[in-house]
Amino acid sequence: MKAEIIAVGTELLLGQILNTNAQYLSRELASMGIDVYFQTVVGDNMGRLRHAIELAAERADILLLTGGIGPTQDDLTKDALAAALGRSLHIDPPAMEQVERFFTSRGREMTENNRRQALVIDGSTPLPNETGLAVGVAIEQKGKFYIVLPGPPKEMKPMFDRQAKPWLLQHALTDEMPIYSTMLKFAGIGESLLEDKLLDLIQAQSDPTIAPYAKEGEVSVRISTKASTEAEAMKKLEAMEAKIRERLPEHLYANTDVPIEQTIVELMTERGLTLSAAESCTGGLLMESITAIPGSSAMFLGGIVCYSNQMKEKLLHVPHSLLEGDGAPGAVSPEVAEVLAEQVRAVADSDFGLSVTGVAGPGDSEGKPAGLVYVGLAERGRKAEVFELRFSGNRESVRVRSVKALFYQLWLKLISK
Template identity: 75%
Template structure:
């Protein structure tokens, strides 16, 4: 079954907003066996939108719209779609009650244009908006399936997953063999190297299939199979997962879609282990990634952002001889990374201490090149390890990749510890 995504909004054409909705929908649709063949972006213009609808009808079975269903005059998606299909619009009572209740609860007078957010096309199924106000819709027309969703991702994503996917499964996918998927998460390896390692499996794939997806600093592989039952699919996917694990045992960290920091926080919290950090060029980004995870308070002792040499000396006891003088290794060095990791661990009395010092750019520092970074990993009772990174990209890329590298090194050390002192029930 072929799909087309039509994203509506002049702000998308102008580049003021990135069309992240299309990426999300393409991944989610593939997971239920619907292949996205086309993605279209069209501005807030009724005639051009109707042209886009006509083209989509000629080449797709499922047409999904995002955006253009708000209260303003340029929100035209439902109007254009109704006109294209020769259907009328009317106010959905439950959706209107939801909109009215929003304003009543806040003691705000509702302007008349907000009624537009409760409009649905005749003969369609409303998709309630649990986060915002604009109701979505789903319907079949002349053997084509239409889904209309809001533009804001925080509204669109739960509406699609919780409302649109069940509708598609009930109406559009009744004769399709179900597609089952599993997400494999990797760290410490780039997309090109991962693909090279898996190239024989990828070239020989028929069923199950392998599809890599890269994000900054991590790679996800979706393995998928069509099968008449979940039990049969699970057996097929487990065989392929084991083959991949045997090829990349040091990089596959999870077979569910979770970030690496989630596993680290959960396992350390369950094991009663604590962590601290000293950051220079990443400026607290590592600590933010950890403390974004619920439950991190029980395992993260705290940290220090030490950009200046003065703070490195005063708060973390880095010797002046390391930082100053013609023969000093400098702040961006293996020696300083080791001291930072050791000292923050001892000051916090934590089981682990992480450190980072480097040149994020855009210019050189201490005559050292952009992308040169040293990361330290200290552990109570063990010799501190320091790793040199030579990264490419923008300042933001380098900082993010540094954090991912630190998390990867910590995960690998925890994996070793798990073998040495297994924690009952751990999935790390």
């Protein structure tokens, strides 16, 4: 089945808020085997909203509308859908009781316009709002399925998950087989090279399907299949995963949707290994990434953000002759990356020490170009290894990709043991 998402709100058109609802709904619908071919954004205008609904009904089986169901006069989504379907609106008693109870419990007077939040379309199924006041709507007409959801994500997500999704499964997807997916995660390889390695599999795909996705420093491949049972699905997914793993064993770090730092935390914790870090151009991003993972306290001992040369000398004993003066390689150099990794490992007495020093941009530094980064990896009892990285992109991109590249080198070291 095909779906279209219609996000309602002039604030979306003005760029005042991001349309994260469409991203969430597209992902959820894909997991249900529903294809989203169009996403539409419409302002708070009755005529344009009704036209968008009528156009979407011509090209989609399922329409999901988000936003525009609050108490004010510009909240017109239910009105426009009712008009497009030739139906009327009425107050849903349970929803009205919830609105009244909200104001009574807070000792506040309820204005008349708040009654709009309890409106539903004649013949529809009300979708209770567990985290807000505006009731949602689900309705079928002439083989089309319409869902109306709140705009705020904290209300929309639970309503879709607990109310709308079961309604769709019961009314719209009765003949559809469920879709099953596996997410493979890769590091140390770009999207174009990964696609090239898997091109014949992608071009020949039918079932399972293969879809690559990319974000800063990581690439994912979603393998999906429809099957009548989970056992049947897993057999097909595992066979395709084995083919992909055989081609890219040095890059595939997980078969669940987790960042590489989580894999590292789990591996090091299981083996009783510890880690420390020294960061310059990334300014603590590496440590933040690690400590965002639950359980990281078992393996991460601590780190130092040594942004200035003074801090590199004072805290990690980087020789002044490496940092400044005639013939000095400078802070952005393999020599300094090596000392930082070895010194932070020694200071923390950890099994591994990581370091990052470079030019995040946007301009050059020390006569070295933006995007030039050196990362160091020190292991107890071994000489530190240093890797030169060259990135394009903005400052944040360089910082994120530097951290991910260093995590990849640490992961390679861990799986080689």
